[in-house]
Each structure stands twice: as structure tokens, then as C-alpha cells.
Amino acid sequence: MHYPVEVFIGTIRDYDGSRPSAIAKVQVDGELTLTELGLAGDEQAEKKIHGGPDRALCHYPREHYAEWMREFPDQADLFYAPAFGENLSTHGLTEKEAFIGDIFRWGEALIQISQPRSPCFKLNYHFGIADISSQMQSRGKVGWLYRVVAPGQVSSDAPLELVSRLSDVSVHEAAAIAWHMPFDEEQYHRLMSAAGLSVSWTRTMQKRVLSGKIEDNSRRLWGK
Template sequence: MHYPVEVFTGRVSDYEGSRPSAIAKLQVEGELELTELGLVGDEQAEKKIHGGPDRALCHYPREHYAEWARAFPEQAELFCAPAFGENLSTEGLTEKNVCIGDIFRWGEALIQITQPRSPCFKLNFHFAISDMSAQMQNSGKVGWLYRVIGAGKVSSEQPLELVSRLSDVSVYDAAAIAWHLPFDDEQYHRLLSAAGLSVSWTRTMQKRRIKGQIEDNSRRLWGK
């Protein structure tokens, strides 16, 4: 299957009442260079929690936007790509039908799914919805991140093509294991066994297994 893709990049901007962010992205056409750290011209404000080799690209399913618009009719006009700061937007790929470790060909490049996108508090400011990050996380409609395993030239004129599936852990399952289920060592082991899982998620799941408890996510979701 081939999936046509829209492509977006952004620059870091200041947000009143919040920290700088590059969530506001613009659509780009034509050929782009994709490196191991993402699309040339795309920026991330806080490199500790955004970007890096395991989080080089963010993908969000376009079909989710209609659901968000129905949930928030007063802000309906905001819910269109790339409102969640995604680099890639498609129809036909969702958290339920892609898996951790999936490898896609995109133009000259190869990209691999590493983890669900972890919503953060900046979404609350971006949409002026006080709990947007928590609602996104609870819904499972979070999108996902990629590492670049083969850099090269890419463009919106070239579709995504799934070329390898290395695990049976869907992105939806990974999000459920991380955020929706009570402590479950067996499920953490299942997620850790998924080839291609990001270093940060590997570390988090392993820490849960060692400590026997789930970490506090309130700072990520609420900025406190």
C-alpha cells in the first residue's frame, strides 16, 4: 500500500504564558533533505524532550481531526493539519494499524516507528484548552514518532510505503500499555520486546519493571 503524504516544518516561536515551541508548522512542497535528525529546516524548541534520532519525525493521522472538531465545536477551525505539530499527515494510517518497528520507504529515505507521540502541556496553550494534552493521551489518538534509518531526499509527491513489520505491538497498544493500564509487568515486557522501540521508552518501561511503579506524568501533561 502507498499512502500520499502532506509535509510540514516549523521554526521555534515564543508563546505567551508558555515556553517557546515549534508546534506551529507550515506546509512545504517540493524536494526536502531528510537527515538522521529530521527534515532540514524543521526545528525543535526543547531538545531534551523533542527531536533527536529516535524522534526525528512526527506523524499524525488526518482523519482524527474531524473527531476533535466535533468534540470542540467552538475551536473546530483549529483542528486541521498540522495543528498537532506533525511533520507528516496521511489518511489510512492510524495508531491501530501501524506497529512499533514498522519501516516505511519515503522517497530515497527509510523511516521507522519508534514510539507513540507523548502529548505535552504546550498543546494546552496551543489550543487554549486547559486539558488538551490529557484528552489527547486518554483518547489514544496521539500519532507517533520515527527514527531515520536511511537518510535521503523526500517530498510530498512521494508516498509512504510499508516495507517491513517487525513487531505485533501497535502504536495504539503501546499507548495503552504506557498510559491506560494499571501496572502490568507482562505488558511492559511485551512492549520492550518490540524491535525498534525508542531508547527513552525502553528506559521508562525498564524503570517501571525495576521500581514496580508507574512514574508521574503530571509535569509533561500540565507543565507543573
């Protein structure tokens, strides 16, 4: 399968009432350099929770925007790519069609889905909607992140081409296991067994198994 792609990069800016973020991105055309840490020129404000080898790129399905426009008509003019801070935007590839561990060829590079995107409170400030991060999570419309398996030159003119599928856990299922189920050790082990799952998500699921508890996500979602 081939998926034409739009490409976006961003720089860090300040937000009133919130911490700095590089969520506001701009479209770029032509050839770009993709390293193991992401696209040249793309910044992350808080590298402890954004960016890094397992979170080098963010992908958000463009088809979700129509639903957000219907839900928030007063902010409809905000809901166009890359409003969710994505680097890559496509049609035809959603959380239900994308799987943990999927490897795509993009130009000279190879990229691999590592985890669903974990929405954070900065999105609330970005859109001026108090609970949009929580709504993204509850609806499963979160997008996903990639690691870079093989760096190289990429381009907005080069489509994403699926070349390997390594697990049976879709991004949608991974999000459901993490956020929409009661404690379920069997499902946590299933998710951890998905080839390509990020270190941070593997660590989180393992902590649940060992502690018998689900962690509190309120700080991530609400900033409190």
C-alpha cells in the first residue's frame, strides 16, 4: 500500500498559561533529511516526554479533522493539518489500519510505528478547548509515533509504502488496551509482545503487571 503524505515541521513557541511547545508546525515541500531523531528543522520543547529515538515522527490521520470540525464548529477554522502537531498527514491510514511495528519505506528512509500518541494538556491550550486531549484519548483518535529504522533523504513527493507488518496489534487496539480497559494482565502482555513497541510503553505495561495498578494520567491530560 502507498499513502501520499504531507510533511510538517515546527519550532518552539510560548503559550499563555502553559509551557513552551513546538506543536504549531508549517508545511514543507521537497526533499528533507530524516535522522534517527526526526526531520531536520523540527524541534521539541520537552525532550523527556517528546521526541527521542522512539518518538522521532508524529502521524495524524487527516480524516479525523471532519469529526473535530463538526464537534467544535466555533473552532472549525483551526482543524486542518497540522493542527495536532503532526509531522506526517495522510488519507486512508487510521489507527485501525496501522499496526504497532509496521515498517514503511519513505524515500530513502525506513520508519516504524512504535506507539500511539499519548495526548497531553498542551493540546488544550493550543486549541483553546479545555478537554480536547482527554477527548482524543477517549475516542481513540490520537495518531501514532515512529522510530527511524534507517535514516536518509525523504520528500513530500515520496509516499509512505508499507513494507513489513510485524504484529497483530493495531494502534487502535494498543490505545484501547492502555486507556479503555480495566486492569488486564493478559492484554498487557499481548501489547508488550508486539514487535517494535516503544521502550516507554513497554516499561509502562510492565509496571502495571508488577504493581497491579494503572497509573494516573491526569497530569498528562490536564497539566495538574
